[in-house]
Amino acid sequence: MEIEFRDIGDHKVIQVSGEVDLYNVSELKKALFSITDGRHFSVIVDMKNVNYMDSSGIGALVAGQKKMRAHNGRFALMNIHEDVLNILKLATLDKFFKIYDTEDEIL
Amino acid sequence: MSDKTGNRRRNGTDQGKKTAGKEGRPGVKFGIRLKFSLAIMSLVVFIILSMTLFFIWRESNILEMQILEIVEREIVHLANTAQQSIGVDELSIIAAINDLKKIDYLKYAFVLDKDEAVVQYFDRREKRALAQPLDDGVDRNLKTRAQSDDIKILTGRDPGDQRGRIYDFSRTVLNKFDKRKIGTVVIGLSDIIIRNEIANILKIIIPISLLFLLIAIIGSVVMASITIRPVRALSRGAEIIGKGNLDYRIEINTSDELGQLAREFNQMTAQIKEAKEKEIESRIMEEQIEMAKEIQEGLNPTTFYQKRGIQIKGYTKAARGVGGDYFDYIDIDDNKVGALISDVAGKGVPASLVMVMIRTVFTSYISRKEVDCAGVVRNINESLNADFALDKFATLFFMIYDRSSEDLTFSNAGHGPLFCYRASMKSCTITKLDGVPIGIQEDSEYRQARVKLYPGDMVILFTDGVTEMRNEQGEEYGVQRLNKLVVDNNHLNAEEFVQLLVNDLEAFRGKEPPHDDTTILVLKRTS
Structure with missing residues (x-):
C-alpha cells in the first residue's frame, strides 16, 4: 500500500494505492489521523487505485469521517472501485460517506 | 494462570539441562595447546639441531684446516732442513726429526734420499731399517713427482687405531741450484688431534644446545x-552457553580475530536470549489467547434449539485465536424467540472485545419483556457508540420469530439482506433492508421488516467469512454455492444443515487458511 498527499483547491487529498487490509491498515490510519486533526477543512480520500479493502480498512475511513465531523470539517471519498463500493453498500455505509465520482465534482 | 506458566518455564529449563547433560561434550583428547606446543617445539628443536650440526661441521672444518696448515708448515720446514743437510749435515736432520717426534699427534716422519732410502725417521707404527727404501704401504708415487716440490696429502687407515685416519704429507726435496731431486720428506699426522678437538667442542656445544632446547620447550608451552x-x-564459554546459561559472557578484550569472534559470540548469545524471551512471551500470549478463545466460544450458545416447531443452530470459528463474530438466540416469551448475528470490523483481540461489549448490551436489552427488533438494534447502537474506538464498527442482524402470528421480524445494521429458503418455491429469497452498522453514528435510525415464515422455510444468516472463504486457487465460496447447497439439502434439520455447510466450507478451503472469522446461524420452521 502506498499513500500520497496532494491539494485540490482548499481540499486535502490523500491518495491511497494498493490493497488495504488488517496488516497494513495502521499505516492508513496514521496517515488519515495526521490530516484530520482540525488543520484542514476538507479531507478527500482518493481510492482510484484501491481494488480491495477489508472491514478494518473501512473502519479507518469511518474513523477519519468521525474525526472530521468532530472538527466540523468535511470528509469524502473519491473514485471508488466498484468492489469496494459494493462492500460499502452491503454495510449500508455508502450513505454514511460523501462520495465523489470524479475530481471535477469537487471544484 | 501465572503458576501454570511458571511451571512450564521451569520444565523448559530442566529439559534443556537434561538434553545437554545427556549428549555431553565429547572429551578433548589432544588439546589444541598440546598440538600447538608440539608444533612450536618440533620447529625449535629442528632449528637448534640444524644450527648445532652446522656449527659442529664448520668448526671441524676450520680446525682440520688449521691443523693441516700447521703440518704443512712443519713439512716445509723439514724439507728446507733436508735440502740443506742431505748428504752434508746428518745431525741437523736428526735434530729436525727429533723436534717432530716431540709432537705426539704426528705418527711418523721420514727423510728419504733420492732413491727413497730412509736417511732419518721416527715411526710410532713400527721400526724401520735405515738406508733401506721405505715400504710402509702408502702409495705416494714418489717416482713420478721428481720435478715438483708440491705437498701431496694422502689419507689412509691408521693401523694402530680402529677409528683413526692418518694424513700422509709428502714433499720432494729439490736441489737449490739445478732443481734435481735430492730426496723426499714424509710426515704422518694422526687425526686423533682433530677428533679430540671436535669432542672438546661438542662438550661445550651440546650442553648449550640442550639448555636452549629446554628454554625453547618451556617457552613454547608458555607461548x-x-x-x-x-x-x-x-x-x-560456548559450553556454558550451550548448556543454557544465556547470561554468560565470554571475556576476551583483545583486538585480534579471537576478540572479534568472542564479541560476535556474545552478541549472538544476547540475541538468542532475546529471541528466547520473546518466544516465551509469545507462548504465554498464545496460551492466554487460547484461554480467551475457550471463554469466547462459551459465550455463543452451543445447544441445538428445538422448541415447538422452531429449530435454531449456530456455529462460529475465529480465523485465528479469538474473533469478532457473535451469534446468539434466546426465548423472549412463550411465543417469541430472538436470534442475532454480528460481525465486528477487523479480527483478533480488539474485535473480540467489541464482540463482548455487543453481547453484554444485547443480553441486557433482550431480557426486557417488551422488545421490538428495531428498538434492540437502536439501543445497542446508542449504548455502544460512545464506547467504540474511532475505527471500530460492527454489522448486526437481529430477528424475532413470533409463533402466534407466524411472522419473522428483522432489523439490519449494515449486515446484509435476509437470506431465506422458501419451501413453497423450492428456492431462496433475499429481502433487503437498509441500516447503518453499529458504532458509525449515534443517532442512526433503524427500521424493521416483517415476513411470513411457513413450515419448511429456513433462514440462513452468516458473516462474510462464509461467502468470502477462499480456496487455493483464490476463488470465493460465494452466495451461489451457498444457495445451491440450501436448495439441494432443504430436507435437513437446522443442526444437520449447519454441519453440512461447515464441512462443505472446509472441503472448499482445502489447505488455504481461513482469512476471516466464520459464523453461521440457521433458523428453520419445521411445523
Missing part, C-alpha cells in the same frame, strides 16, 4: 598457553 587461553575461554 602456546598464552595464545590458546582465549580459545579455551571461547570453548568454555
Whole structure:
C-alpha cells in the first residue's frame, strides 16, 4: 500500500494505492489521523487505485469521517472501485460517506 | 494462570539441562595447546639441531684446516732442513726429526734420499731399517713427482687405531741450484688431534644446545598457553552457553580475530536470549489467547434449539485465536424467540472485545419483556457508540420469530439482506433492508421488516467469512454455492444443515487458511 498527499483547491487529498487490509491498515490510519486533526477543512480520500479493502480498512475511513465531523470539517471519498463500493453498500455505509465520482465534482 | 506458566518455564529449563547433560561434550583428547606446543617445539628443536650440526661441521672444518696448515708448515720446514743437510749435515736432520717426534699427534716422519732410502725417521707404527727404501704401504708415487716440490696429502687407515685416519704429507726435496731431486720428506699426522678437538667442542656445544632446547620447550608451552587461553575461554564459554546459561559472557578484550569472534559470540548469545524471551512471551500470549478463545466460544450458545416447531443452530470459528463474530438466540416469551448475528470490523483481540461489549448490551436489552427488533438494534447502537474506538464498527442482524402470528421480524445494521429458503418455491429469497452498522453514528435510525415464515422455510444468516472463504486457487465460496447447497439439502434439520455447510466450507478451503472469522446461524420452521 502506498499513500500520497496532494491539494485540490482548499481540499486535502490523500491518495491511497494498493490493497488495504488488517496488516497494513495502521499505516492508513496514521496517515488519515495526521490530516484530520482540525488543520484542514476538507479531507478527500482518493481510492482510484484501491481494488480491495477489508472491514478494518473501512473502519479507518469511518474513523477519519468521525474525526472530521468532530472538527466540523468535511470528509469524502473519491473514485471508488466498484468492489469496494459494493462492500460499502452491503454495510449500508455508502450513505454514511460523501462520495465523489470524479475530481471535477469537487471544484 | 501465572503458576501454570511458571511451571512450564521451569520444565523448559530442566529439559534443556537434561538434553545437554545427556549428549555431553565429547572429551578433548589432544588439546589444541598440546598440538600447538608440539608444533612450536618440533620447529625449535629442528632449528637448534640444524644450527648445532652446522656449527659442529664448520668448526671441524676450520680446525682440520688449521691443523693441516700447521703440518704443512712443519713439512716445509723439514724439507728446507733436508735440502740443506742431505748428504752434508746428518745431525741437523736428526735434530729436525727429533723436534717432530716431540709432537705426539704426528705418527711418523721420514727423510728419504733420492732413491727413497730412509736417511732419518721416527715411526710410532713400527721400526724401520735405515738406508733401506721405505715400504710402509702408502702409495705416494714418489717416482713420478721428481720435478715438483708440491705437498701431496694422502689419507689412509691408521693401523694402530680402529677409528683413526692418518694424513700422509709428502714433499720432494729439490736441489737449490739445478732443481734435481735430492730426496723426499714424509710426515704422518694422526687425526686423533682433530677428533679430540671436535669432542672438546661438542662438550661445550651440546650442553648449550640442550639448555636452549629446554628454554625453547618451556617457552613454547608458555607461548602456546598464552595464545590458546582465549580459545579455551571461547570453548568454555560456548559450553556454558550451550548448556543454557544465556547470561554468560565470554571475556576476551583483545583486538585480534579471537576478540572479534568472542564479541560476535556474545552478541549472538544476547540475541538468542532475546529471541528466547520473546518466544516465551509469545507462548504465554498464545496460551492466554487460547484461554480467551475457550471463554469466547462459551459465550455463543452451543445447544441445538428445538422448541415447538422452531429449530435454531449456530456455529462460529475465529480465523485465528479469538474473533469478532457473535451469534446468539434466546426465548423472549412463550411465543417469541430472538436470534442475532454480528460481525465486528477487523479480527483478533480488539474485535473480540467489541464482540463482548455487543453481547453484554444485547443480553441486557433482550431480557426486557417488551422488545421490538428495531428498538434492540437502536439501543445497542446508542449504548455502544460512545464506547467504540474511532475505527471500530460492527454489522448486526437481529430477528424475532413470533409463533402466534407466524411472522419473522428483522432489523439490519449494515449486515446484509435476509437470506431465506422458501419451501413453497423450492428456492431462496433475499429481502433487503437498509441500516447503518453499529458504532458509525449515534443517532442512526433503524427500521424493521416483517415476513411470513411457513413450515419448511429456513433462514440462513452468516458473516462474510462464509461467502468470502477462499480456496487455493483464490476463488470465493460465494452466495451461489451457498444457495445451491440450501436448495439441494432443504430436507435437513437446522443442526444437520449447519454441519453440512461447515464441512462443505472446509472441503472448499482445502489447505488455504481461513482469512476471516466464520459464523453461521440457521433458523428453520419445521411445523
